[in-house]
Every structure is written in C-alpha cells, then in structure tokens.
Amino acid sequence: MEDNFDVSHYLGVFIEEAKEHIEGLEENLVKLEKEPDNQDVVQAIFRSFHTIKGSSGSMGFQRLAEVSHLLENLLDKVRRGEVRVSSSLIDMLLQGVDFLKRMLEEIAEKGQEPDWDITEISSNLQSFGEKKDKKVEEYWLTVKLISDCSMKGVRAYLVINRLQDSGVEVVKTVPPLSDLEGENFGQSFDLLVRTSLPSTEIIKIVESVAEIEKAEIKGEEEEKNLEEGKEEKEEKNTIPSAGEQKITTNLKKTVRVDVERLDSLLNLVGELVIDRTRLEDIIQRLRDYQELAQFREILSDTTTHIGRITNDLQMEIMKARMLPLAEVFNRFPRLVRDLAHQSGKEINFIIEGEETELDRSLLEEITDPLIHLLRNAVDHGIESREERIKQGKPSQGKVILRAYQEENSVVIVVEDDGRGLDIEKIKEKAVKIGLTTWEEVNKMSEREIVDFIFYPGFSTSDKVTEVSGRGVGMDVVKRNIERINGQVRVESRLGVGTTFYLRLPLTLAIIRALLVKVRESMYSIPLSDVVEIEKVEKKNTYWVNRVLTTLFRGKTLPLLELGALLDSQKCNFTNDEGIPEILYTVVVSASSGLAGLVVEEVLGEQEIVIKSLGSYMGDVRGLGGATILGDGGISLIIDVASLLWKFSRAGG
Amino acid sequence: MPGRIMIVDDAAFMRMMLKDILTKNGYEVVAEASNGQEALLKYEEAKPDLVTMDITMPEMDGIAAVKEIKKRDPQAKIIMCSAMGQQAMVVDAIQAGARDFIVKPFKPDRVIEAVKKVLGN
Numbered sequence: 001m002e003d004n005f006d007v008s009h010y011l012g013v014f015i016e017e018a019k020e021h022i023e024g025l026e027e028n029l030v031k032l033e034k035e036p037d038n039q040d041v042v043q044a045i046f047r048s049f050h051t052i053k054g055s056s057g058s059m060g061f062q063r064l065a066e067v068s069h070l071l072e073n074l075l076d077k078v079r080r081g082e083v084r085v086s087s088s089l090i091d092m093l094l095q096g097v098d099f100l101k102r103m104l105e106e107i108a109e110k111g112q113e114p115d116w117d118i119t120e121i122s123s124n125l126q127s128f129g130e131k132k133d134k135k136v137e138e139y140w141l142t143v144k145l146i147s148d149c150s151m152k153g154v155r156a157y158l159v160i161n162r163l164q165d166s167g168v169e170v171v172k173t174v175p176p177l178s179d180l181e182g183e184n185f186g187q188s189f190d191l192l193v194r195t196s197l198p199s200t201e202i203i204k205i206v207e208s209v210a211e212i213e214k215a216e217i218k219g220e221e222e223e224k225n226l227e228e229g230k231e232e233k234e235e236k237n238t239i240p241s242a243g244e245q246k247i248t249t250n251l252k253k254t255v256r257v258d259v260e261r262l263d264s265l266l267n268l269v270g271e272l273v274i275d276r277t278r279l280e281d282i283i284q285r286l287r288d289y290q291e292l293a294q295f296r297e298i299l300s301d302t303t304t305h306i307g308r309i310t311n312d313l314q315m316e317i318m319k320a321r322m323l324p325l326a327e328v329f330n331r332f333p334r335l336v337r338d339l340a341h342q343s344g345k346e347i348n349f350i351i352e353g354e355e356t357e358l359d360r361s362l363l364e365e366i367t368d369p370l371i372h373l374l375r376n377a378v379d380h381g382i383e384s385r386e387e388r389i390k391q392g393k394p395s396q397g398k399v400i401l402r403a404y405q406e407e408n409s410v411v412i413v414v415e416d417d418g419r420g421l422d423i424e425k426i427k428e429k430a431v432k433i434g435l436t437t438w439e440e441v442n443k444m445s446e447r448e449i450v451d452f453i454f455y456p457g458f459s460t461s462d463k464v465t466e467v468s469g470r471g472v473g474m475d476v477v478k479r480n481i482e483r484i485n486g487q488v489r490v491e492s493r494l495g496v497g498t499t500f501y502l503r504l505p506l507t508l509a510i511i512r513a514l515l516v517k518v519r520e521s522m523y524s525i526p527l528s529d530v531v532e533i534e535k536v537e538k539k540n541t542y543w544v545n546r547v548l549t550t551l552f553r554g555k556t557l558p559l560l561e562l563g564a565l566l567d568s569q570k571c572n573f574t575n576d577e578g579i580p581e582i583l584y585t586v587v588v589s590a591s592s593g594l595a596g597l598v599v600e601e602v603l604g605e606q607e608i609v610i611k612s613l614g615s616y617m618g619d620v621r622g623l624g625g626a627t628i629l630g631d632g633g634i635s636l637i638i639d640v641a642s643l644l645w646k647f648s649r650a651g652g
Numbered sequence: 653m654p655g656r657i658m659i660v661d662d663a664a665f666m667r668m669m670l671k672d673i674l675t676k677n678g679y680e681v682v683a684e685a686s687n688g689q690e691a692l693l694k695y696e697e698a699k700p701d702l703v704t705m706d707i708t709m710p711e712m713d714g715i716a717a718v719k720e721i722k723k724r725d726p727q728a729k730i731i732m733c734s735a736m737g738q739q740a741m742v743v744d745a746i747q748a749g750a751r752d753f754i755v756k757p758f759k760p761d762r763v764i765e766a767v768k769k770v771l772g773n
Contacts, residue, residue: 037726150755151734154742158753161746210752210766 008111013256014059015108021048022104023327025097026334029090033337036085043164045093046075050169052100061113064103070125071096073136076196080167083128092128094334096121136196138171140218141206144188149211153183159209160191166205168195190218257320259360266317270609272310273510274628277606279303281630314510322357322506325403325412328367329354332374336399339378346396347382353403358410362504365484366412369477373414373500374399376474381418381498391495393417409486410506415499421492426452433458450490454478482641485511485526485624487590513608513627515635516586517601518563522635524608524627525597529588529640533602536583548573550596552587559585562597565643566622573598590641597638606630610637621645655701655771658683660691660717661733662709666756670704670733673760679767688712692720695728702771703730705750707741715745722749729770733758 025048032041049072056064071093077083099121106114143159145152157180160170172192175185193202199217206215280303286296329351340347358366382388382397389395400415427441430452441449452458456475478488485505492498505511505528513524514533534552541550541559548559561573573579585596608627613620624639657679661667664686671681683698685691689711695703703721707714714732721728732745732753742753751770754763 150736151739151742151753154739154746154753157743158746208769208772210754210769211762 010059011107011111012258014055015104016256017055018052018100018104021052022097022101023330024048026094027330029093029097030333030337032085033087033090039079039165042075042079046072046079046169049075061103061107063113063116063118064100064107067096067099067103067118067121067125070122071100074125074128076136076167076169080197089128092124096125136194138192138194139199139202141191141193141202142188142216142218143191143206143212144214146211146213147187149187151183152185153181155209155211156180156185156189159206159212162205162209163191163193163202166197168193168197168202168205187213262317262321262360266321269310269314269317270510270611272306273314273607273609274630276303276307276310277630278632279306318359318506321359321361323360323363324354325356325358325363325410326354328363328370329401329403332370332401335371336374336378339375343379344384345378345382346385347378348396348398350398350400351402352400356403356405356410358504359506362484365480366486366502366504369480369502370401370412370414372473372477374401377414377416377418377498381416381420383419387419405506406503410504412502412504413499414502415497417497420494420496420498421450421453421490422494423449426450429458430455450492453490454488482590485528485639485641487641510607510609512605513637514586514605515603515629516562516584516597516599517603518566518599522603522629522633523562523566523599524606524635524637525586525588525640526624526637527605529590529638531587531589531594534585534587534596536585536596536598538579538581538583541579541583548579550583550585552594552596555594557587557594557596559583559596559598562586562599562638565597588640588644590644593644595644608635608637654678654680655767656680656682656698657767658685658691658694658698658700658703660685660688660703660709660714661706662686663706666706666733669758670763673758673763674767676760677764688714688717688720691717692724695721696724701729702767703728704733704754704767705730705745706733707735707738707745715741715748718745718748718750731766731770 025045028041028045028048032038032045035041049068053065053068053072056068074083074089074093074096078085078089083089099118103114103116143156145155149155156173160173163170170191171194173180174190174192179185180189195202203215203217206212279299283296283300283303286292286299289296332351333349336347336349340349377399378397382399383391383393385395388397398415398417400413402413402415404411423446426449427438430436430449431438431441435452435455435458436444453474454477458475481488481502481504487501487503489501489503490498491501512527514527514530516523516525532552536550536559541548542556543549544556544558549556550559551557559573564573583596583598584600584602585598586602587594587596606629608629610625611627612625613623622639622643623636624642625637627635627637629635654677657674659667659670659674659681661670667684667686671684674681682700683694685694687709691703691705692712705714705717709717712720718730718732721730726749728749730745730750732742732750733756734742734753735756742750745753752766754766
C-alpha cells in the first residue's frame with residue numbers, strides 16, 4: 001500500500017489485540033506442555049502467532065513480524081509432527097513469546113519499534129528441531145465436486161477441515177466461507193492455502209475426501225493475477241484470520257470500546273443518579289405547598305420513571321464494564337509453571353470459575369494480591385518433593401485458584417495442599433515482635449492468631465517467611481483488598497494446606513450507603529459494612545479496658561464515637577459524664593470484627609456515587625471518598641476497614 | 653486390500669442394505685450395532701478398521717458415539733450416515749473426528765468410494 005497510509009491510529013487496537021494473543025499464548029503453551037497431543041491447542045497457538053505476524057507486518061513492525069513468523073513456522077512443524085512437543089520446545093516458544101511481549105511493551109510506550117537485535121532469537125528459532133526450514137508457499141487450489149454431490153456445504157467444510165488437520169493453512173476461500181457453508185456455489189470452489197507441503201501432497205489430501213471429482217493447483221498465469229489479491233490480503237490481515245476463526249467458532253458480534261469511554265459513561269450515569277436524588281429531594285420540599293400538589297404528583301411520576309431508567313442504564317453500563325476473571329487468571333498458569341520450575345517442585349495448578357465477571361477496575365486491583373498469594377503458595381506453601389513423599393502426600397502439589405459469585409460479591413479462593421500455617425510458630429513470633437503477650441495470645445482463637453500474618457510488622461521479617469512459611473507482604477495483600485472494599489480471610493491446617501478467601505464487591509462506583517450526621521457533617525457508611533442500627537441506652541454500657549462497650553448478640557461490642565475517630569481531637573467518651581442517655585449506634589463489621597459507631601443522627605439510606613478524594617489529599621485513613629447529596633451538599637464516605645484499623649492501632 | 657467394518661444403524665433394513673453393498677465389494681462386516689451404546693461395546697470387541705455410523709439413534713446418538721469412540725481410540729475411522737437436511741449434525745460429527753460422510757438414500761458406488769478413501773485403498 002502507499003507510503004502515506006497512516007496506521008498510527010490503529011496502534012491502540014493493535015497493541016490491545018496483540019496483548020490478548022500473548023496472554024492466550026502463555027496459557028495455551030502451558031496447556032500444551034500438559035497435553036502434548038492436543039491438536040486444538042496447537043492450532044490455537046499457531047493462529048495467534050499467525051495473527052500477530054500479520055498485523056505487526058501491516059503496522060510496519062518488521063522485527064515483530066519476523067520473530068512471530070519464525071514462531072509460527074516452528075509451530076507449523078509441531079503441527080505436522082516434525083517437531084515433538086517437549087519441555088525445551090515450550091521453553092523456546094515461551095522465550096519467543098517473552099520477546100514479543102517486551103517488544104510490544106516498548107512499542108506501546110514509544111509508539112515505534114525498538115531497533116533491537118533479533119539475530120540471536122531468530123537463529124535459535126530457526127534452528128530448533130534441526131530440520132532445514134522448507135519454504136512455506138501459497139497455492140490457489142480449485143476443488144471440483146462430482147455433479148450430484150449431496151450436502152455440498154458440508155463437503156466443502158470437510159475438505160477445509162481435512163486440509164487444516166494435515167497442517168495446511170486455509171487462508172481464504174472463494175466464494176467466502178459463509179457462501180460455502182450456505183451451499184451458495186456451483187460445482188467447484190477455490191481455496192488459497194499456505195503450506196510447506198509439495199503441491200501434489202495437497203491434492204492427495206483433498207482427493208482423499210469422497211465425492212470430489214478433482215482438485216488442482218491453479219496455473220502459473222492465474223497465480224500471477226491472483227498475486228495482487230494476495231498482497232491486498234497480506235495488508236489487510238484481519239480478513240483471513242477472521243475467516244479462519246469462523247470455521248471453528250461462531251464469534252459473537254462485538255465492538256471494541258475505549259475503556260475511558262466506559263469510564264466516562266459510568267461517570268455520567270453517576271451524575272444522573274445524583275440528579276435523581278436531588279429530584280426526590282425537591283419532591284419532599286414541595287410537600288409544604290398545597291397549591292402545587294398536582295405538579296408535585298406529575299414530577300413524582302416523572303422522577304420514578306427517570307429512576308427506573310437510570311437504574312437500568314446503570315446496570316447495563318456496569319455489565320459492559322464487567323470482564324471475566326479469565327483476563328487475569330489466564331496469565332497465572334505461566335507464573336505458577338515458572339515458579340514451580342525455579343523451586344524444582346511439581347505443581348498441578350487448577351483454575352476454576354474463570355468465567356466469573358468482575359468490574360474491570362477491580363480486576364486490575366486484584367492482580368498483584370493474587371500474584372502474591374500464588375507465589376506464597378508455590379514458594380512456601382507447597383513442600384519440596386522429598387518432604388511431601390516423606391509425609392505420605394502425593395509428590396505433586398496442588399494449587400487451586402477458584403472464583404465464584406455470591407450475591408453481590410465475588411469470592412476468589414487460593415488454595416494449596418501444602419504444609420499449612422504453624423499456629424505455634426505464629427504465636428511465638430507475634431509475642432516476640434511485641435504484637436501481643438503470651439497471656440493474651442493463649443486466650444485467642446486460632447483464627448485470631450492466624451490473622452497476625454496480616455500485620456505489617458509480621459511480614460517484613462525474612463525469618464518468619466522460613467519459619468511460618470508465610471507472611472511475605474501479607475499486610476500489603478490485605479490492604480489492597482480492603483482498599484477496594486474487599487475482605488481477606490485465611491483458613492489453614494497444619495500439614496494439610498492453606499486457603500485464602502478474597503471477598504470482593506462486584507463494582508466500586510455506585511453503592512448503597514447509610515447517611516448519618518455527626519457534628520453537623522453528613523457521612524455515608526457503605527451499607528455492605530452495616531450489620532444493624534441500635535439504640536443503646538447509657539445504662540447498658542460498660543467500661544472494658546477504658547473502652548466503652550455494650551453487649552450485642554451476647555458479645556462485647558466496643559462503642560466508638562465516630563466524630564472523635566475522624567478528627568481524633570475531642571473525645572467525649574472518657575468518663576460517664578460525657579455519655580449521652582441514648583447512643584445511636586451503627587454496628588459495622590470489618591475483618592477485624594464488629595464495632596459500634598456512635599453517631600448523632602441516622603438519616604436513612606441512599607444510593608451514592610463514590611467520587612475519589614483525589615491524590616493531593618494523600619492517604620486519608622478512615623475515609624473512602626466523597627459523594628454529592630440530593631441537596632448539593634457533600635458527604636464523606638466512611639471506609640470502615642481502615643477506620644477500625646486506625647482505632648485498633650490507637651487503642652492497642 | 654479389503655477391511656473389517658462395523659455397521660451402526662438403528663434400522664435393521666439399513667444395516668442389511670449396507671452389509672450387502674460392502675460384502676459384495678469384498679469387505680467383511682465384523683459387527684453390527686443398533687445404537688451408540690452398543691456400538692461402543694462392539695467396537696471394543698471387534699476392533700474394526702472402519703465404522704459406518706448413523707446419526708439419529710436411540711440410547712446414544714451417532715455424534716456422541718463418535719466422540720466416545722474417538723476418546724478411546726483416536727485413530728478410529730468413522731463414516732457418518734446422514735439423512736438429507738442433517739448438515740449441522742454432520743459438521744458436528746466431523747468436528748468430533750468423523751472422517752467422511754454418506755447421504756441417504758445410499759448409492760452403492762458412493763458408499764464404496766467413501767469407504768475406500770477413508771481406508772486409504
């Protein structure tokens with residue numbers, strides 16, 4: 001095509017798509033190592049390399065195209081059985097994929113291809129499997145069916161299928177595939193095939209199908225005429241690959257949308273939600289004007305309608321933002337494989353429920369914590385081969401990554417059948433570094449003790465890593481998950497294994513919240529954190545360790561003054577005089593347990609749109625953002641987890 | 653080089669007709685089955701070189717049977733016997749690993765051609 005053909009505005013789509021292929025490749029390569037005979041996987045890998053080659057060629061990224069071309073060739077050899085699937089082959093291919101990945105990152109950053117030397121990787125790829133590379137050529141093939149052939153469409157399909165099974169790539173069909181399948185053709189059809197097999201071999205393959213009268217390679221002259229068509233195809237590479245996919249799968253019609261656009265749509269819906277709340281507010285105020293009753297009613301109807309539509313709109317956009325967890329999970333088989341290799345362990349990594357969907361912003365947030373947990377499971381959780389055998393466990397360790405939806409949350413489970421957490425060692429360590437005393441720790445439940453691994457001090461010590469087998473950056477995991485309103489829980493049995501549960505909200509942006517009033521300010525408490533609202537009488541309160549408490553469901557519940565917690569200046573609950581007769585208490589739950597937040601007034605519940613406080617405010621402990629209320633006022637949103645953390649630090 | 657063939661069809665008439673066509677051309681019919689379930693058992697017993705498989709059958713249909721047989725013997729050679737209008741099912745069967753197909757009503761030379769090609773003789 002002409003030099004002035006500008007491809008730069010395809011860069012985003014190109015990189016996006018290439019990245020998807022790379023992720024798929026890593027997953028499939030690991031799968032191939034497990035199932036060396038799985039031809040479907042080989043085909044999928046081949047197609048990915050092929051697509052990357054084509055589109056990078058079109059973008060003018062020569063090195064990228066060259067390396068992916070060589071990878072494709074290598075896969076072709078695998079497909080034809082010339083190269084056997086082996087660990088070294090997988091390593092070579094992964095190495096190639098890594099190279100593509102690094103190159104893509106560079107391109108994404110700089111907008112152009114880096115001038116890296118590719119001779120080494122190229123020659124490695126080329127020489128792999130020793131056989132000299134046969135030239136891959138393209139042929140136009142005419143297939144003629146016998147005159148009274150029945151089910152021509154299926155017959156054509158069978159021919160294409162047979163060619164692909166034999167490692168011949170079918171690039172294009174004339175008439176197009178849809179016409180072939182719909183039997184919209186006469187007695188013959190043409191195929192553009194790409195292969196290193198000799199042309200006689202191709203004809204043999206086609207004629208091994210019944211009811212074929214003849215198959216022939218088109219003559220030289222015709223080939224030249226078709227050459228132009230071929231070039232066009234090379235440049236608009238998406239055509240053949242789309243066609244290929246149609247052969248095996250029915251693709252849903254989709255449109256790629258810039259993520260930013262979805263974000264701004266959600267923002268706009270958020271504004272609508274706010275406006276709806278304001279309308280409701282106006283209706284409330286109109287109640288005082290009898291003469292406007294009629295208008296009030298009309299306004300009320302309209303508002304209800306707007307409300308319903310906003311809800312639907314909100315749901316739809318939420319759904320559009322949802323992505324299957326597979327997006328994140330798919331890269332883990334590679335990670336686990338590499339980690340297992342490094343530590344010389346054998347690990348059976350099982351992924352379940354990867355189709356579970358989560359808001360895309362959350363997806364990004366959970367990647368690091370999950371990597372952390374998996375790494376811990378492989379490095380410290382699973383024992384060495386010898387140790388496992390000694391303990392009578394199967395030599396192959398098991399790590400399971402599972403996801404499922406439970407009401408309005410998604411639960412992600414990371415489970416291993418390794419050595420488990422050693423409660424005694426954790427106790428020892430916790431006392432040693434001054435988190436608790438022997439007296440206290442001996443009264444604690446196992447669960448409370450296990451929770452020590454999430455304490456910041458606990459994780460930094462290398463020694464603990466070796467002793468307890470856990471604890472590397474667990475506080476970071478917990479903090480990250482709690483920041484997105486999630487919760488972390490761990491269960492473990494010594495010698496049997498450890499299971500981490502991450503509970504995440506489906507989405508971040510719009511939540512239901514309880515509005516409360518404290519010292520003339522309005523605060524929103526996310527309803528998901530609220531257990532109950534209680535009116536506690538002063539006579540039912542007690543002092544425990546200088547903290548005001550009451551009994552709630554048979555257990556002591558600390559009563560915390562929300563106002564004091566937030567500005568931490570004036571605390572009224574220091575002695576009996578400061579305590580009002582009635583304490584309006586919002587009972588909230590966080591992973592650290594239940595607590596009662598004492599407020600001045602409970603105003604009711606409302607849907608709120610979370611607006612970030614902005615980075616210039618820094619990390620404000622106890623607050624998770626702000627929202628605009630119906631009357632235009634601003635309410636700060638309480639982040640229960642970090643608020644209680646703050647309390648436990650201050651109190652402890 | 654003739655081959656040993658198993659015929660799977662729920663209609664006795666069809667089995668008879670196919671058997672006639674095949675034996676007249678020197679093939680040996682080593683087993684017959686009237687549904688997919690039975691086909692699985694007989695396949696294990698008789699280990700035929702080739703199977704002709706009807707699509708619509710009680711108990712287990714032909715496509716499920718192809719999948720099962722292919723699972724046990726990836727090298728199995730199977731020809732689907734389809735009625736008119738079963739395009740989609742034939743495609744399914746090919747994806748499951750069937751090597752070729754013939755369409756009812758059968759013409760003897762078509763049957764033989766398909767069998768010959770699949771057996772590679």
